[in-house]
Amino acid sequence: xxxxxxVLLMFLVTVLPxxxxxxxxxxxxxxxxxxxxxxxxxxxxxxxxxxxxxFDSTGSTxxxxxxxxxxxxxxxRRRSLVVVAIGGATAVIITDLLLGLF
Amino acid sequence: xxxxxxxxxxxxxxxxxGLPIGLGYFAVALxxxxxxxxxxxxxxxxxxxxxxxxxxxxxxxxxxVVGAGGSWIELxxxxxxxxxxxxxxxxxxxxxxxxxxxxxxxxVIGYGVTDEIFxxxxxxxxxxxxxxxxxxxxLPVLGWTGGTTVxxxxxxxxxxxxxxxxxxxxxxxxxxxxxxxxxxxxxxLNTVLIATAASCLLKALPVTxxxxxxxxxxxxxxxxxxxATWRWPNTPEVSTxxxxxxxxxxxxxxxxxxAAAAATTGKEQSP
Numbered sequence: 001x002x003x004x005x006x007v008l009l010m011f012l013v014t015v016l017p018x019x020x021x022x023x024x025x026x027x028x029x030x031x032x033x034x035x036x037x038x039x040x041x042x043x044x045x046x047x048x049x050x051x052x053x054x055f056d057s058t059g060s061t062x063x064x065x066x067x068x069x070x071x072x073x074x075x076x077r078r079r080s081l082v083v084v085a086i087g088g089a090t091a092v093i094i095t096d097l098l099l100g101l102f
Numbered sequence: 103x104x105x106x107x108x109x110x111x112x113x114x115x116x117x118x119x120g121l122p123i124g125l126g127y128f129a130v131a132l133x134x135x136x137x138x139x140x141x142x143x144x145x146x147x148x149x150x151x152x153x154x155x156x157x158x159x160x161x162x163x164x165x166x167v168v169g170a171g172g173s174w175i176e177l178x179x180x181x182x183x184x185x186x187x188x189x190x191x192x193x194x195x196x197x198x199x200x201x202x203x204x205x206x207x208x209x210v211i212g213y214g215v216t217d218e219i220f221x222x223x224x225x226x227x228x229x230x231x232x233x234x235x236x237x238x239x240x241l242p243v244l245g246w247t248g249g250t251t252v253x254x255x256x257x258x259x260x261x262x263x264x265x266x267x268x269x270x271x272x273x274x275x276x277x278x279x280x281x282x283x284x285x286x287x288x289x290x291l292n293t294v295l296i297a298t299a300a301s302c303l304l305k306a307l308p309v310t311x312x313x314x315x316x317x318x319x320x321x322x323x324x325x326x327x328x329x330a331t332w333r334w335p336n337t338p339e340v341s342t343x344x345x346x347x348x349x350x351x352x353x354x355x356x357x358x359x360x361a362a363a364a365a366t367t368g369k370e371q372s373p
Contacts, residue, residue, distance in 0.1 A: 001174050003147055009174060010164040011154040013182040019212030021192035022199065036335050038190040040293045040327035043283065045184045046159055046276045047297035048322035052305050053166075053315065054273040059266045067267075071274035075281035082129050088274035092267040 058092050067092040116237025123218045124241030128249035133271040135253020141169030145254035152250035160184040167316040180316030191220040207232050214239040289334040297326035
């Protein structure tokens with residue numbers, strides 16, 4: 001699969017679910033089950049993408065685990081998205097420096 | 103003359119509502135640009151993806167699948183399932199659109215349906231016109247695309263260990279999106295726990311450990327969202343996305359949240 005093909009495919013499967021309902025459907029989606037399913041999907045997707053892959057995200061399982069722990073703690077305290085991201089990345093950099101000392 | 107000034111003020115009103123979203127998108131896009139370069143994409147291609155997709159999790163997953171050498175079926179299946187929620191949003195927005203819109207105007211509006219833009223547009227105080235939506239869309243597109251370019255170029259300039267450290271940033275953002283709602287809602291908490299457990303099990307079990315990233319996310323998503331739907335088919339939050347009349351306050355809150363949070367901290371979801 002070449003890069004242009006990948007970009008085109010991603011464009012289509014992103015834009016079609018947004019555009020087709022505006023062009024084709026004239027009435028609201030009534031089925032509570034379908035609506036419930038579509039409501040839960042983003043939470044399921046994001047969760048499935050986080051673990052275990054986050055442990056491979058920094059090139060070192062130890063630094064990644066430190067970043068994960070800090071990000072989890074900050075988000076449990078309802079810190080904002082940017083604060084959680086900066087906190088996690090900072091924890092990784094600090095852990096990396098500490099590992100270099102020993 | 104008069105109609106022209108009315109139109110331009112509608113555009114400016116949309117532009118103002120889009121400013122905080124655009125700022126929030128810029129920050130998240132920095133992380134996406136970095137991870138795209140980490141997965142082997144050039145800054146130009148990463149920027150092109152952001153401009154054409156205008157979506158957060160879907161782009162990230164797509165880049166992961168392509169970077170890992172996944173098949174096109176894995177790519178479209180993964181990105182499609184992540185983007186299924188947009189169907190719900192577009193169906194709801196459909197009800198609020200002015201009747202006289204050309205085909206291409208509808209296509210542009212559909213392209214602009216992200217979580218935050220939807221939240222603003224669906225709010226009862228928002229009167230959607232073509233000019234207004236175009237104004238609302240402008241700064242989020244610029245922020246998302248520009249942030250991707252800057253992040254990707256930074257990824258090529260910064261030292262390798264710093265880029266590696268920043269590779270975790272987007273995952274941290276996903277954590278920040280998922281955890282607070284899970285603390286407030288039992289169905290969401292179960293969805294998060296089941297998806298996490300399923301993803302880890304699929305990776306750990308010898309039988310399924312060779313399953314590529316995209317398929318693993320799809321299976322875990324179907325299990326978790328399927329279970330939650332079976333167990334809690336009528337969760338109250340579900341109606342807020344759809345019935346604007348029944349959920350005026352919720353939509354107002356969501357819009358205010360999206361705008362305020364994106365402005366100061368980017369608390370809301372990536373596009």
